[in-house]
Amino acid sequence: MIKIRRMTIDDLGLGLSLTQQAGWNQTEADWRRFIELEPEGCFVGELNGRSVGTTTTCVFRKTAWIAMVLVEVNARGNGVGTTLLKHSIEHLKSRQVGTIRLDATSLGRPIYEKLGFVPDYELARFEGVAPRGKKSSAVVEAGPGMFADLIEFDRRMTGRERVKMLGRLFEEFTENIRIVRRAGEIEGFVTMRPGANAVQIGPCTATPDAGSVLLCDAFNRCAGETVFVDIPLDNTEAVKVAESNGLTIQRSFTRMSWGLKAIDNAEASWASSGAEKG
Numbered sequence: 001m002i003k004i005r006r007m008t009i010d011d012l013g014l015g016l017s018l019t020q021q022a023g024w025n026q027t028e029a030d031w032r033r034f035i036e037l038e039p040e041g042c043f044v045g046e047l048n049g050r051s052v053g054t055t056t057t058c059v060f061r062k063t064a065w066i067a068m069v070l071v072e073v074n075a076r077g078n079g080v081g082t083t084l085l086k087h088s089i090e091h092l093k094s095r096q097v098g099t100i101r102l103d104a105t106s107l108g109r110p111i112y113e114k115l116g117f118v119p120d121y122e123l124a125r126f127e128g129v130a131p132r133g134k135k136s137s138a139v140v141e142a143g144p145g146m147f148a149d150l151i152e153f154d155r156r157m158t159g160r161e162r163v164k165m166l167g168r169l170f171e172e173f174t175e176n177i178r179i180v181r182r183a184g185e186i187e188g189f190v191t192m193r194p195g196a197n198a199v200q201i202g203p204c205t206a207t208p209d210a211g212s213v214l215l216c217d218a219f220n221r222c223a224g225e226t227v228f229v230d231i232p233l234d235n236t237e238a239v240k241v242a243e244s245n246g247l248t249i250q251r252s253f254t255r256m257s258w259g260l261k262a263i264d265n266a267e268a269s270w271a272s273s274g275a276e277k278g
């Protein structure tokens with residue numbers, strides 16, 4: 001029998017064991033962030049009384065994201081994943097959301113298609129040891145006084161409303177927020193955070209001029225460490241920067257949406273903030 005219940009901070013251990021089993025990059029801090037940002041919108045799937053699966057949701061006004069769709073290997077194929085998804089969709093409908101988005105792995109995509117999700121575009125996870133490159137004086141650290149402007153810049157460039165998630169990431173990783181400004185105008189920003197397997201670079205939202213400088217700055221700051229960067233393939237310049245810095249594609253994701261068509265500008269995204277945060 002499948003039962004769905006709310007996920008709480010007490011379930012952090014379950015979340016971590018599922019991400020570890022799947023080889024995902026999320027840490028306890030990532031799980032904690034999901035639950036704290038959406039305390040009513042994260043769920044556990046139980047199969048015959050045992051907690052075996054998870055999903056999280058994150059509402060940004062009329063658009064919501066679903067993430068962390070994970071089911072323990074031994075419990076797969078019993079409908080837990082589908083039931084968790086259906087429950088999340090119902091929950092989001094009750095929050096008057098018009099569009100639901102997610103990044104699908106090849107294992108998840110068939111389930112999402114059956115539930116009405118359609119593909120928007122492809123992203124690739126680039127992986128490699130970050131090289132040391134030329135430092136650019138154009139990139140500087142952004143202080144907390146700039147966060148509101150960065151969030152507004154992100155909204156203008158990507159067409160997405162994600163103040164809740166960006167605000168939280170900026171607070172948590174203040175010293176990692178790097179920006180390019182020309183004549184007082186923001187041209188882009190990048191941030192990064194530690195992961196279980198590699199440093200996750202992103203989000204990076206930027207103009208075509210600033211994007212490559214910001215990605216190279218991030219590589220420099222992580223020189224010698226393994227990094228992951230999730231790049232929309234439509235941003236061909238960002239792909240070139242990753243490749244010319246020795247990174248290779250580890251796997252790909254399909255960004256999908258349900259409901260009203262999602263409009264955003266993939267070219268402005270030089271690094272998605274992780275396959276689960278838009």
Ligand SMILES: CC(C)(COP(=O)(O)OP(=O)(O)OC[C@H]1O[C@@H](n2cnc3c(N)ncnc32)[C@H](O)[C@@H]1OP(=O)(O)O)[C@@H](O)C(=O)NCCC(=O)NCCS
Binds near residue numbers: 069070071079080109
């Ligand atoms: C994707 C995932 C969450 C699906 O969970 P699940 O509980 O197995 O999903 P369901 O049982 O609802 O559906 C799985 C589908 O695969 C089929 N399937 C059959 N046997 C299966 C098995 N042993 N393992 C996985 N899937 C199986 C099912 O028939 C079902 O298709 P159907 O609806 O046509 O019957 C799970 O495979 C997983 O955790 N994968 C790793 C993490 C991942 O990629 N998550 C998706 C992120 S986008």
